Amino acid sequence: MADRSDPLSDAPNEALLVLFANGDRGAAETLALRLTPKVMGHAYRLLGHRAEAEDVTQEAMLRLWQQAPNWRQGEAQVTTWLYRVVANLCTDRLRRGARSAPLEAAGDPADDRAGPAQNMQEAARAQALQVALNALPERQRQAVVLRHIEELGNPEIAEIMQISIEAVESLVARGKRALSASLRDQSEELGYSE
Template sequence: MQRTQSADDTDDTLIRKLAAGDRTAFPTLLERHLPVIHRLAWRLLGEQTEAEDVAQEAFLRLWNFAPDWRDQGASPRTWLYRVAFNLCQDRLRRRRVVFMETVPEVPTDPADSPSAALQDKQRSAKVQAALDALPERQRAALVLSYYEGLSQAEAAAILEIGEEALESLLARGRRKLRELLAAEGRELLGGLG
């Protein structure tokens, strides 16, 4: 008889249960990790449908891989991030030239005034557009470290680089992001004169 999962079950425990045929473990893993995996894919790809496809594929791979799961130093969460990151990179490589006609909407707080909500939406769109203009590795480092809040060790493991290399990517990415946003501001100001 299969029992329901408790919040106390670790991801490793849930993977072992899933591998043993306890299908009730999978919804718990989905509930815990689907939102962050989807968000990661959305930030890297900038497209809702593709992000949903990547998240679905990452969890399908987890489902299929569960019977062979061996703790090799990476947590299931880190493993999912790595799979989702690789799937995003594959999709980005297949794109020839990408011109975003619309920037994905970032949810705003309904308590904000309409003008504050509009400013937040515009600011978010500018940041997302600048983020999309970064080289893939810099964008990934920034998204994993700042948007997803992963530790440097986790982000470096997902990118399969050392922590010093991650720090270098972050520094270059922040610098380029500042340049892009400053250029955007100058263009806006130039258009007013």
């Protein structure tokens, strides 16, 4: 829901970036509040490690601010560009083996509205999903996360990953099959029925 007290709350991302490039700090704040949680979530899902995801988020947002003066409206959406930067930064970290803490150390935020049993169940599901995602080949993981967690369309994913739509469809299908096979033995334990 848009904040009616903020006249920039309904502005498109691209317009906010241009306003920031022209010195409007309010536009930068609005854009950061809008995009940072999405970037952080995407980085966490690709890396499986909260501290690493925070570092990637900070670097990606810094690159966005640096790109602002040169932004050419109409060439790409800010989110598409940003997801591509996050994916590249995560790929670099994974290739360098930069992860140092186990997945369990990342933890999950508590849901104040749910009871302890539900919180434990949701945490177990999230951890199982993250472990299964981490086991996927890098490109399959990226395609599955963008499609089913970030809820992007195949054309936008194809642009982010710089592959064809057919390749996206294939990666997503193979990734889903692998996730399903990986999680099948845990379905009862995770509280899923047929």
